[in-house]
Structure formats: structure tokens, C-alpha cells
Amino acid sequence: MSFSLPSLYPILDASLLPSFERGVYLVHTVTELEMAGVTLLQYRNKQGSDDEILIDADRMRKAATSAVTLIMNDHPELAVRANFDGVHVGQDDESVAEARRIVGPNRMVGISTHNLEQVAAADALPVDYLAIGPVFMTTSKLNPDAVVGLDGVRAARRLTRKPLVAIGGITFENAFEVLAAGADSVAVIxxxxGSAEEPAKIAREFLAIAGR
Incomplete structure (x- = not known):
């Protein structure tokens, strides 16, 4: 399948979800993000059981309309069971070939890359987009890979014509530099x-400036 990446790719990490009224928060957040213009949203849960992941995913699927593409991090089988639109795998997760076999030809598959060798290898795989990073220092991973910087984004852009997502340490202040360096989209957590402000308010302001 072929698609165009939006400039903003939010990743909703389960570790940031409140323990109190978790379901209410999920439904509210997904609904508000869609109203703000978000069209691509990933759910990431590194610690939860399959049942816990599916409960969250079901809430997200019911809250979002077909205008929002929902991506499951790491778990192709759960992406299918949750009726998500695709899966995102890392270098140490299920292989792209296996993920593609599980989700089929009509769901999206994305892959993380952390250096130019991985970008070149991923370009030849049956993926719909590549993610490169971390672009800057990040606190969202316990053992992050080496920072690639804006030069890494530029180099990755030269190696692939596939849609390119930049991730890692991206803020409102530096996101537009990342897009200017060649990324089609910035993935943010x-x-x-991680802000006191409503996620939808920040997303709306960003998209108003980015224009896509």
C-alpha cells in the first residue's frame, strides 16, 4: 500500500497513561487528537500483557474514526486482533517479513532504524515507512541508541524514497528543523x-504551523 505521512506522528505510550479512569482518558485523548487534526497515531506498550494491550487498543479503535490510522507498536498479531491499521517493529522485534505475513498486504508496516546501514537495509524491505532516530537525546527509552542528529536525517533522506519518520528528543522548538532536514514526519511522545497542556492543544498548534 502507498500513503503519505502527516507531519505529526504521536506515539501514545502506555507508561504515560493515568491509572485512574484510564479508559476515559484514552477515549478523550484519541477523540480530541482527531479533532485537532491528527491522522496517524501509534500505541506503544512495552510492559503490558496481551489482554491489557487489547483493552487499551479496543478503546482507541472505538474512539477513532476511519480518518485516523492506528498503529500498534511491536505486536503484529495484536494489531490484527485489535483491528488496527498497521504495526511498527524495531530492529529486535519480529522480522518485517513475519510482520507482513501476519498483518497482510492491506495493513501498514513501519520499521525503526538507528544508523545508515539499517536505513539502506530497510529500504529494500516490504515496509511502508522508515523511522530514523534518535535524532536528539531522548528520555523515552531506557537504553537509547546513539544520536543521529540532523545530519543523520539528511543522510537517511538521501538513501530512501520511502516515507521517513524522525524520532527521538523532538520538541515543538526543534521539530521544524527536523522536517526541513528531510523527514516527512516527526514522531513525538x-x-x-509529557506536558501539563492538553495533547490536542499542542497538536493543533503544531499542525497549524506545519500546514500538513
């Missing part, structure tokens, strides 16, 4: 969900 803390920028939206």
Missing part, C-alpha cells in the same frame, strides 16, 4: 503527553 513527550512533546504531547
Amino acid at each position: 513527550s512533546m504531547l503527553f
Whole structure:
């Protein structure tokens, strides 16, 4: 399948979800993000059981309309069971070939890359987009890979014509530099969900400036 990446790719990490009224928060947040113009949203849960992941995913699927593409991090089988639109795998997760076999030809598959060798290898795989990072220092991973910087984004852009997502340490202040360096989209966690402000308010302001 072929698609165009939006400039903003929020990642909703389960570790940032409140323990109190978790379901209410999920439904509210997904609904408000869609109203703010978000059209691509990833759910990431590194610690939860399959049942816990599916409960969250079901809430998200019911809250979002077909205008929002929902991506499951790491779990192709759960992406299918949750009726998500795709899966995102890392270098140490299920292989792209296996993920593609599980989700089929009509769901999206994305892959993380952390250096130019991985970008070149991923370009030849049956993926719909590549993610490169961390672009800057990040606190969202316990053991992050080496920072690639804006030069890494530029180099990755030269190696692939596939849609390119930049991730890692991206803020409202530096996101537009990242897009200018060649990324089609910026994937963000803390920028939206680590703030006292409503995630939808930040997303709306960003999209108004980015224009896509």
C-alpha cells in the first residue's frame, strides 16, 4: 500500500497513561487528537500483557474514526486482533517479513532504524515507512541508541524514497528543523503527553504551523 505521512506522528505510550479512569482518558485523548487534526497515531506498550494491550487498543479503535490510522507498536498479531491499521517493529522485534505475513498486504508496516546501514537495509524491505532516530537525546527509552542528529536525517533522506519518520528528543522548538532536514514526519511522545497542556492543544498548534 502507498500513503503519505502527516507531519505529526504521536506515539501514545502506555507508561504515560493515568491509572485512574484510564479508559476515559484514552477515549478523550484519541477523540480530541482527531479533532485537532491528527491522522496517524501509534500505541506503544512495552510492559503490558496481551489482554491489557487489547483493552487499551479496543478503546482507541472505538474512539477513532476511519480518518485516523492506528498503529500498534511491536505486536503484529495484536494489531490484527485489535483491528488496527498497521504495526511498527524495531530492529529486535519480529522480522518485517513475519510482520507482513501476519498483518497482510492491506495493513501498514513501519520499521525503526538507528544508523545508515539499517536505513539502506530497510529500504529494500516490504515496509511502508522508515523511522530514523534518535535524532536528539531522548528520555523515552531506557537504553537509547546513539544520536543521529540532523545530519543523520539528511543522510537517511538521501538513501530512501520511502516515507521517513524522525524520532527521538523532538520538541515543538526543534521539530521544524527536523522536517526541513528531510523527514516527512516527526514522531513525538513527550512533546504531547509529557506536558501539563492538553495533547490536542499542542497538536493543533503544531499542525497549524506545519500546514500538513
